[in-house]
Amino acid sequence: MNQKAHTAHMPDIQRDTARFYRTMSAPALVLLTFLFLIPVGIILSKAFITEGGQFSTERLITLIRDPYILRVLRFTVLQASVSTLVSVLIALPGAYLLANFQFRGKSIIRAICTIPFVLPSILVVLGFVIFYGNQGIINTAFVKLFHLSEPPVKILYSFKAVILAHAFYNFPIALGLISSFWEQLPVRYDQAAMVMGARKWTVFRTVTLPRLIPAIISAATLIFLFCFSSFVILLVLGGGPQFTTLEVEIYRRARMTLDIEGAAALSLLSIGFTILLVALHLWSQRLLSHQEEIEQIDERRRGRTPTSPLATISSILYLVLSVIFVLGPLVGIVYRSFQAPVSRSQEMVFSFVWYRQLFGFDRAIGSPLGIAASALVTSIVIAAIATVISLFVGTLLAARLRSKEAGKGASIELYAMLPMAVSSVVIGLGYYLISSTVSHSTMVSRTLIVLAHTVIASPFVLRSILPEYRKIPRSYTQAALTLGATVPQTFSSIDLPLLRPALATGGAFAFALSMGEINATLILSDSSVVTVPIIMYRLIGSYNYAGACALGTILILCCAIVFATIERVRRSSSHA
Amino acid sequence: MHETSLVCSHIRVSYPEFTLSLDLAVNKGELVSIIGPSGCGKSTTLQLITGLLTCDSGTITLNGRDITQQPVWERNIGMVFQDYALFPHLTVEKNIAYSLKLKKIGKTEQAQRVRQLLELVGLQGFQRRKIHELSGGERQRIALARALASEPQLLLLDEPLSALDAKMRRHLRKQIKHIHEATGITTLYVTHDQEEALTMSDRVLVMQQGVMEQFDTPEEIYNHPATLYAAQFMGEGTILPHAIIPQTLVSIDKGPDTVVFRSSGETRQIFFRPERVIVHDNPSLAFPEFLPHLRFTEASVLSCEYQGGRYLLTCGWHHHHILAYSRFKPKHDQVTLGVRINDLVEYVDEAVAR
Numbered sequence: 048m049n050q051k052a053h054t055a056h057m058p059d060i061q062r063d064t065a066r067f068y069r070t071m072s073a074p075a076l077v078l079l080t081f082l083f084l085i086p087v088g089i090i091l092s093k094a095f096i097t098e099g100g101q102f103s104t105e106r107l108i109t110l111i112r113d114p115y116i117l118r119v120l121r122f123t124v125l126q127a128s129v130s131t132l133v134s135v136l137i138a139l140p141g142a143y144l145l146a147n148f149q150f151r152g153k154s155i156i157r158a159i160c161t162i163p164f165v166l167p168s169i170l171v172v173l174g175f176v177i178f179y180g181n182q183g184i185i186n187t188a189f190v191k192l193f194h195l196s197e198p199p200v201k202i203l204y205s206f207k208a209v210i211l212a213h214a215f216y217n218f219p220i221a222l223g224l225i226s227s228f229w230e231q232l233p234v235r236y237d238q239a240a241m242v243m244g245a246r247k248w249t250v251f252r253t254v255t256l257p258r259l260i261p262a263i264i265s266a267a268t269l270i271f272l273f274c275f276s277s278f279v280i281l282l283v284l285g286g287g288p289q290f291t292t293l294e295v296e297i298y299r300r301a302r303m304t305l306d307i308e309g310a311a312a313l314s315l316l317s318i319g320f321t322i323l324l325v326a327l328h329l330w331s332q333r334l335l336s337h338q339e340e341i342e343q344i345d346e347r348r349r350g351r352t353p354t355s356p357l358a359t360i361s362s363i364l365y366l367v368l369s370v371i372f373v374l375g376p377l378v379g380i381v382y383r384s385f386q387a388p389v390s391r392s393q394e395m396v397f398s399f400v401w402y403r404q405l406f407g408f409d410r411a412i413g414s415p416l417g418i419a420a421s422a423l424v425t426s427i428v429i430a431a432i433a434t435v436i437s438l439f440v441g442t443l444l445a446a447r448l449r450s451k452e453a454g455k456g457a458s459i460e461l462y463a464m465l466p467m468a469v470s471s472v473v474i475g476l477g478y479y480l481i482s483s484t485v486s487h488s489t490m491v492s493r494t495l496i497v498l499a500h501t502v503i504a505s506p507f508v509l510r511s512i513l514p515e516y517r518k519i520p521r522s523y524t525q526a527a528l529t530l531g532a533t534v535p536q537t538f539s540s541i542d543l544p545l546l547r548p549a550l551a552t553g554g555a556f557a558f559a560l561s562m563g564e565i566n567a568t569l570i571l572s573d574s575s576v577v578t579v580p581i582i583m584y585r586l587i588g589s590y591n592y593a594g595a596c597a598l599g600t601i602l603i604l605c606c607a608i609v610f611a612t613i614e615r616v617r618r619s620s621s622h623a
Numbered sequence: 624m625h626e627t628s629l630v631c632s633h634i635r636v637s638y639p640e641f642t643l644s645l646d647l648a649v650n651k652g653e654l655v656s657i658i659g660p661s662g663c664g665k666s667t668t669l670q671l672i673t674g675l676l677t678c679d680s681g682t683i684t685l686n687g688r689d690i691t692q693q694p695v696w697e698r699n700i701g702m703v704f705q706d707y708a709l710f711p712h713l714t715v716e717k718n719i720a721y722s723l724k725l726k727k728i729g730k731t732e733q734a735q736r737v738r739q740l741l742e743l744v745g746l747q748g749f750q751r752r753k754i755h756e757l758s759g760g761e762r763q764r765i766a767l768a769r770a771l772a773s774e775p776q777l778l779l780l781d782e783p784l785s786a787l788d789a790k791m792r793r794h795l796r797k798q799i800k801h802i803h804e805a806t807g808i809t810t811l812y813v814t815h816d817q818e819e820a821l822t823m824s825d826r827v828l829v830m831q832q833g834v835m836e837q838f839d840t841p842e843e844i845y846n847h848p849a850t851l852y853a854a855q856f857m858g859e860g861t862i863l864p865h866a867i868i869p870q871t872l873v874s875i876d877k878g879p880d881t882v883v884f885r886s887s888g889e890t891r892q893i894f895f896r897p898e899r900v901i902v903h904d905n906p907s908l909a910f911p912e913f914l915p916h917l918r919f920t921e922a923s924v925l926s927c928e929y930q931g932g933r934y935l936l937t938c939g940w941h942h943h944h945i946l947a948y949s950r951f952k953p954k955h956d957q958v959t960l961g962v963r964i965n966d967l968v969e970y971v972d973e974a975v976a977r
Contacts, residue, residue, distance in 0.1 A: 059677045060675055060676075060677070061676075061677075522704045526709075526710075526769075528673075528675065528695040529695060529770075530770075531696045531699065532721075536696075540721075544713075545712050
């Protein structure tokens with residue numbers, strides 16, 4: 048019979064599709080491997096291999112036994128724990144209000160929740176100094192209002208400053224994650240508990256809270272990860288050896304004491320910790336998705352307008368305080384950038400002097416502000432290229448992961464997310480080690496910065512595309528196929544247009560990340576390549592806050608554009 | 624003479640749950656319904672025909688052309704998906720013209736074809752609408768128009784009405800029938816609704832566990848189901864052991880005795896539909912039936928549901944349940960039921976599938 052022959056040549060659309068996506072994503076995988084595994088591999092080899100070329104774990108063991116390193120580790124974990132706790136505690140009441148009430152200004156809080164993902168950490172540092180510093184806006188206001196002789200708030204360069212800055216930076220993440228999950232908890236469980244005689248507080252304690260815990264863990268692990276690998280905030284606001292964290296120590300050894308091997312060994316410790324945290328985070332997300340599967344969200348809780356005066360007052364209070372807390376420092380930066388002292392007096396007046404210096408209309412001799420304009424161009428070019436590459440990598444990988452059946456392809460997904468599990472300081476160190484092996488030129492430095500930024504941005508791009516890709520029903524592809532489209536045609540005429548909002552969001556994230564990236568850049572760059580955050584760092588270091596504010600305002604403007612794009616896409620897609 | 628259009632011969636596909644085997648020939652211009660419970664392989668059958676799935680063995684020919692080895696995009700078979708799968712990023716017009724654009728047909732011709740198709744489905748002037756602005760019924764019709772755009776030789780509909788409410792379903796049923804008559808396109812219609820299958824089709828294919836149970840006209844399927852499974856799936860009915868015949872048979876001398884009675888049939892079963900049962904609620908009056916029939920005396924009425932126009936009675940008789948339609952509500956708890964011998968269907972050695 049010719050049936051056997053048939054089997055051999057059967058057109059198998061699933062096999063064809065799988066082959067198409069596999070082929071298409073191959074360059075992305077290869078690129079990611081090169082960009083990520085090589086730097087990390089170099090770090091590992093430096094950590095384990097002695098000058099004689101022997102493999103040895105001795106360096107690592109001595110390091111772990113070193114009381115100084117142990118103190119650094121202890122402090123790193125301590126500050127991350129406290130920061131996480133404070134962030135979650137600030138977020139919880141807000142999450143309650145957002146999930147249960149409908150009030151004016153709710154969308155403002157919602158919008159604030161996306162800010163930390165696009166806000167460069169150097170702006171956090173600067174905003175913090177401007178807002179809470181001894182000459183900062185709060186102190187000036189208090190001194191003027193109550194005629195004090197001393198600034199009342201003195202928290203700069205202390206443990207409190209680090210915690211407060213981390214909370215300001217991270218509580219919106221917890222707020223966003225917890226409230227969006229809380230909103231989706233069906234009300235009927237609460238109602239069932241109440242019918243059975245539970246009071247409001249008991250309902251919260253016995254029904255709501257246990258179901259919120261995965262969301263809280265998810266937010267907490269993410270925030271812990273961010274605070275654990277936080278770098279510039281500690282470098283500037285910590286300001287002393289007693290506030291040294293693992294990342295700061297890696298930077299110090301790599302770029303100040305030139306103990307590369309020590310830095311590499313410490314990086315290994317850092318990678319170990321962060322991978323553990325990412326694993327925890329992924330596990331909690333899996334818990335969340337399990338719950339969602341069970342829910343089959345049929346009726347969401349509808350926000351009601353607050354009825355009791357207590358609810359009204361607390362929602363207004365929370366709104367006002369969170370806006371001041373988050374937006375205050377940013378507004379402060381913009382405000383200060385237009386202020387300059389009148390000659391020989393403390394009086395400040397409105398002035399464009401910093402911007403004139405920035406764009407070279409006034410000369411700023413000896414100040415880093417003089418090269419700010421060219422740094423701006425460099426930053427934009429680097430960010431644009433990094434965005435394009437990471438969009439390419441993210442889209443192709445997402446396409447491949449989506450083409451797999453549910454449950455498969457987890458290893459590729461994990462692999463693509465791996466750069467997230469390695470702190471940007473460590474990635475920067477890896478590229479610094481590469482740069483020390485090749486000949487120095489501005490072009491090489493710029494390329495390495497672009498590549499490092501691509502590695503950092505790619506997982507974020509993938510994360511914004513993949514969930515949207517998975518939402519596209521398979522029947523769309525099947526329908527296009529029956530209508531005569533080939534597999535590549537379904538990709539270009541169905542998948543890509545439907546992904547446009549996700550691509551815009553992913554691209555915007557990548558651009559903002561690269562524009563504000565300082566950790567990897569600071570470790571990696573020599574003096575030949577300067578980006579906007581680097582100049583800001585130098586300006587802060589030389590106490591030229593006003594100049595930093597002018598540059599910061601421009602960075603805020605860039606982020607605001609990105610932020611507006613994301614918001615617009617989010618709104619238009621929720622309307623559709 | 625009928626000209627065959629679609630022929631699936633010796634198709635076999637193995638799945639972990641079941642093995643699908645198909646052998647059917649559909650005539651040109653015919654509307655064939657495929658009916659069965661979920662997971663019986665009806666949708667799989669459609670996907671095999673479109674080429675979205677591959678069969679392990681066998682051949683599929685369409686209008687004499689072997690399409691078994693053709694990729695999906697070359698087969699030119701129109702398909703309406705259960706969720707319609709209208710592309711949300713395209714307007715109604717661009718959705719319908721999708722296949723035309725792939726075939727590089729001119730813009731003006733595309734526009735004209737879209738206009739014709741919208742007219743056919745009764746949605747004139749919908750060209751610029753967005754998909755999310757359409758109601759469920761409108762989406763269904765646009766999906767139909769899109770499937771017909773490239774003038775396919777075969778139209779497949781995968782439970783196209785399942786997402787709609789009952790009233791809309793009845794309305795669109797008529798319209799699909801109308802469009803089928805207007806275009807004369809060979810159509811396969813997958814459904815799990817027996818009423819839909821019976822009212823719309825020229826022939827019905829009943830499937831279970833990947834196996835064709837019966838492939839026949841709606842009348843035959845309903846009145847003479849080939850298997851007990853088909854009988855129960857296509858509507859209500861009563862199953863009784865064959866052995867009750869001797870004690871209930873009323874043979875009238877005047878009538879021709881058509882009963883072929885086999886005494887050895889312990890495992891044999893009989894089946895009849897509730898509308899074939901005559902209900903009589905006054906035992907003192909004479910039973911009006913004059914042809915050979917089974918008579919169940921002193922059946923007790925267990926439940927009586929009013930269904931609008933008739934009552935569905937569930938009666939208990941000697942530990943058996945008998946379903947019967949009645950025009951009136953019985954005045955007594957005890958009724959007499961009668962079924963003509965001609966209305967019985969006999970099954971041999973078959974386990975009751977429930």
